[in-house]
Amino acid sequence: MARTPPGKQPQDPGTPDALPRHARAGKAVTIRDVAKVAGVSPITVSRALNHPELVTPETLERVRAVVSRTGYVPNEIAGSLRSRRSGIVAAVFPQITNSMFVDTIQTLTDCLRQEGYQVLLGLSSYEEREDELIAGIVGRRPEGIYLTGVAHAPETRRRLIASHIPVVEAWDLSPSPIDMLVGFSHEKAGEAMARHLLAKGHREIGLVWGNDLRAGVRRQGLLSVLAENGIHEVPTSLEPAPGMFQRGREGLAELLGSGARVSAVACSSDVLAQGVIAEARDRGIRIPEDIAVMGFGDFDFAAHTSPSLTTIAIEKALIGRLAAQALLARIQGREVPERIVDVGFRLVERGST
Amino acid sequence: MARTPPGKQPQDPGTPDALPRHARAGKAVTIRDVAKVAGVSPITVSRALNHPELVTPETLERVRAVVSRTGYVPNEIAGSLRSRRSGIVAAVFPQITNSMFVDTIQTLTDCLRQEGYQVLLGLSSYEEREDELIAGIVGRRPEGIYLTGVAHAPETRRRLIASHIPVVEAWDLSPSPIDMLVGFSHEKAGEAMARHLLAKGHREIGLVWGNDLRAGVRRQGLLSVLAENGIHEVPTSLEPAPGMFQRGREGLAELLGSGARVSAVACSSDVLAQGVIAEARDRGIRIPEDIAVMGFGDFDFAAHTSPSLTTIAIEKALIGRLAAQALLARIQGREVPERIVDVGFRLVERGST
DNA sequence: GTCGCCGATGTTACCGATACCATTTCGACG
DNA sequence: CGTCGAAATGGTATCGGTAACATCGGCGAC
Known part of the structure; x- marks a missing residue:
């Protein structure tokens, strides 16, 4: 069902017959x-x-x-072919429904558009092989590639290096990035969470945690600090996906149902924490008096719930902006002073702990 | 700072000297x-x-x-030029930080990738002229274009029609779409909200509302039903942006501060509603006994807050899937039986009203 | 006056793939 | 045994721009 009947072209009303x-x-x-x-x-x-x-x-x-x-x-395709400049930057995210990355996407896209670049969006979640996605992307000859995270198949890594396309990995740290890097240490973030809860006097700490790669690293950091402090039993409700609100509720229910005593619950994201708080409230558990709760991400609601949520604040938009700037600099042949940028994180203490 | 020192190409270690x-x-x-x-x-x-x-x-x-x-x-660029198939579909959203559209983006992208198409993401929020964005996109010769909403500059409309590229508009209805359409009636959604609150016996209804285009249409629908029922005074806290959590709080504060009596508050999104509920709770206002609250969007948390949130459920992922299917059908030359698909909406009554 | 340079424009070739048509081979079948 | 056709492969032109270099006229400096 073609929009235009075959053999009959629409007469653009505004166009005089000046064309060949x-x-x-x-x-x-x-x-x-x-x-x-x-x-x-x-x-x-x-x-x-x-x-x-x-x-x-x-x-x-x-x-x-x-x-x-x-x-x-x-026809930009023709132009791209001859000039070898596609005007495209590819951005790969694991998924966007958990909203952890939307600020980064937004800023990244805005910054790149200001310089005339379009963003090719890749979502690797349901991709068994991120490699295939990347291969398809590289074929389009983007002038830069943004990747979320630093864990990539060796094959992917090789392919990207061989492509000579500027790459920026983000949202994580690594001593040996493919090219450039804008992120922060999830291990340290986990450690900071542990230290905060310890400083608040908690020693019975439960986790409601998502199971994605970076959350896993945060958990390692958290557990190692707890272990240093003689805490080896850490009841944990591990959810397969990067959890949503309802999983937070289920997580707390699971922790309490297991019979473990917890005076504090750490969550791998603010959304989970919000769910935990909701469940606690329904059970008449006071926060932070009975149980302290902390999250991760400093989502927009974190400061405004009651109690407000203690969390780890990440400069999500800054990551997008720095990543865009790094790619643009490299594309335009400018110096990139620091290949690795650690944007750090801030522990924001609020009412929930 | 080029990744490769000038004049010296890296020797791919894994590559034997079989190349010309x-x-x-x-x-x-x-x-x-x-x-x-x-x-x-x-x-x-x-x-x-x-x-x-x-x-x-x-x-x-x-x-x-x-x-x-x-x-x-x-080099897909070269292939695209000759074959006149770019393998790209463009998708334009106003912005993604308010998370209303993330499910649609996710599904759209997934469906298109399964058929080998990549998604070019356009965010038109900070674009004074959506037209420029579209012009840049059309130059890339995408095989399909997804647009959020049906309100476009006449120039944009003309350009798109002239381009002969399949277009699907989404998240709204219009009797005269550019090409295809997958959406629902915001006017009816607003009307449904009004009827629900009226049926619950409310006649003192306040609004906490975002000011984007589609929300505006919902508000029209809502107000018109209220007017039919003799209600002409509708205290409203209108927020400029499609509001976040904190704006919900401020909205309720504004309504109450104005001295107006409200027994129910309707919000243009669940996030705003969540903020309203938080503010109410902090003020000792019981929900739904003292004030009923309803939202829009049926976000993942809506069913699980306490009280759970009465809202309008939209099949966000379905919109993405149908839009992808419509574009793919048109691209592959298949019949598109219905150019206009109304996915409707569901009013989900929960504890907050 | 001549030279040289600069600014504006043109000529030609080319980017790297694929559409289109031609060619070759080989087996089936009358 | 010759003809035909399908399967496999190749040659050539082409998609629509832009890089690289050439050309041309005008003007200032010596």
């Missing part, structure tokens, strides 16, 4: 058509559009007039 | 290089990769071996 015949015969308008009508060579049209400063004001205006009259839209 | 010299001299591997090494013509390599069934198993294997040995990655 074949342009009106259904083929798309090309730069040659514009050139012909404007009485210049194709390259001059190209210059008028991409480097207006190289062209006489008169020619410029003439070309622009023809462009708008004919509705010419440059 | 110029391939090793720093230029990317092309289909010709592969063809030469495999002892076939370029077109055969192309077929081996894209239509393996047209090629002898032996040739296929030989080509594949060379491809993996040389690390050849087909």
